[in-house]
Amino acid sequence: MKKEIRTVVYDESLRIEAYRFEGIVQPFPNHFHEHYVIGFVENGERCLSCRNIDYTIGQGSVVLFNPGDNHACVQSDDGTLDYRGFNISKEIMLDLAEEVTGKRELPGFSENVIGDDEVICYLRPLHEMVMNGNSDFGKEENLLFLLSSLIQNYSKPFESCIPEYRQEIEKACMFMEQHFTERIYLDQICRQAGLSKSTLLRAFTKAKGITPYRYLETIRINEAKKLLSNGVSPLDAAIRTGFSDQSHFTNYFTSFIGLAPGVYREIFFEKDKGGE
Numbered sequence: 001m002k003k004e005i006r007t008v009v010y011d012e013s014l015r016i017e018a019y020r021f022e023g024i025v026q027p028f029p030n031h032f033h034e035h036y037v038i039g040f041v042e043n044g045e046r047c048l049s050c051r052n053i054d055y056t057i058g059q060g061s062v063v064l065f066n067p068g069d070n071h072a073c074v075q076s077d078d079g080t081l082d083y084r085g086f087n088i089s090k091e092i093m094l095d096l097a098e099e100v101t102g103k104r105e106l107p108g109f110s111e112n113v114i115g116d117d118e119v120i121c122y123l124r125p126l127h128e129m130v131m132n133g134n135s136d137f138g139k140e141e142n143l144l145f146l147l148s149s150l151i152q153n154y155s156k157p158f159e160s161c162i163p164e165y166r167q168e169i170e171k172a173c174m175f176m177e178q179h180f181t182e183r184i185y186l187d188q189i190c191r192q193a194g195l196s197k198s199t200l201l202r203a204f205t206k207a208k209g210i211t212p213y214r215y216l217e218t219i220r221i222n223e224a225k226k227l228l229s230n231g232v233s234p235l236d237a238a239i240r241t242g243f244s245d246q247s248h249f250t251n252y253f254t255s256f257i258g259l260a261p262g263v264y265r266e267i268f269f270e271k272d273k274g275g276e
Contacts, residue, residue, distance in 0.1 A: 004080075006259055008267050010229075011130045014143060017087040018130040021258055024081040030072040030210050031218045031256050036093050036109075037065035038150070039085030040123055046081060048073040050112040052209050062119055064109035064154065070209035071112075084127045100148045106158035107151045114154060122146035168193040169207045172200065173215065180219045181242040186212070221256045224249070229268045234261035 008019040030049070045058040050071040057063065057073075065071060067090055075081060088096070090106060098104040126142035175192040176184060189212055190200050204212050220241040227237040238249035238261075253261045 006263075007131065008259060008264070009131055009133075010267055011139075013135070014130065014140060015089075015092045016130075016143075018127055019085055019087070019258075020127070020131060021081060021083045024083065024258070025075055026255075026258065027074040028072055028258070029255055030070055030214060031221075032068050032070045032210070033065065033087070034067050034222050035090065036067060036088040037063065037085060038088065038123070038146075039063045039083060040120060042082035042084060044075065044079050044081035044083075045077045046073045047076045048113065053112070055113045057113055060115055060120065062114045062116060062123065064112055064114065064150070066109050066158065069112065084124070086127070086130075096143070096147050097151065100144060100151055107147075107155040108158035109150070109154050110156050111154050116149075116153070119146065119149055122149065166203060166207060168195050168200075169204050172204060172212060173208075176212070176216045177219055180216060180223065181240065183242070184216060217252055218256070221253055224253060224261065225257070225264065228261055228265040231265070231269060234265065237261060 003023055004025075005022040006019070006024075007022075008017060010017050024044075040063070041057050041059055041061045043059055045056065048055045048057050048063070048071065050063075050065065051069055055061075056076065063085075094104060094106055097107050122142050122145045126139055126146060129139040129142065172189050172193040172195075175189055179188075186197055186200075190197055193200055195203065201211065204215070208215060210218070220243060224237045224241045227240060228234065232240070234250065235246050238246045241249070243249035243252070250261055253259075253264070257264060
């Protein structure tokens, strides 16, 4: 079996994360991100579920995730996955979209899986330049051409991509977002939402595409990423995001992100050391 190689780079000039996973067999559970994801499959075939729609993705498939899009994937053949991707925060995407369109509004990708040779012509060289530490303006040029193509052909205002959720579910989400550092019980969430346990679980999963517990764990993981990127140790990040122990945190973080917490932290730690 091909050896797994996981490489992640943070580009300071573009302010985006680039990563490549080679020889991967790990499944990724249903979750969401607070940032945009733009990625493509170099090799391998996977079953992807995004916003409760199933896809088969393979060589040449481009994936587009808006912030909040729930998604999961698993290998569908006997091979492994080779995948390249970018993570772009909403703040940076807002700047980029304004540069491309002249309007300061977030784009919302209307399709989650596309096959587009023009997009790949910008995406692949951009990824290679970022991963290789290229410092000339060619990478910025490719990024703007890439987003121009995506926004022109696959975008609508971000707000129109957000489903209208029931008020009770939003109350449950707000409670978890405000108390994720604490030990939360299902009874508490139900009281906030004003729903019974069985009704909450059915309604929440239908509205969000994931269960309340998975939603809570995703909030914690996303917050842990911020802490780790600022140099916080994995142990402190686990404690500060409400995980019961570091082992539990490490297992969840690795299954969601594809990297161990310490490895993810080193991306930013090494960057800081290099600037000293």
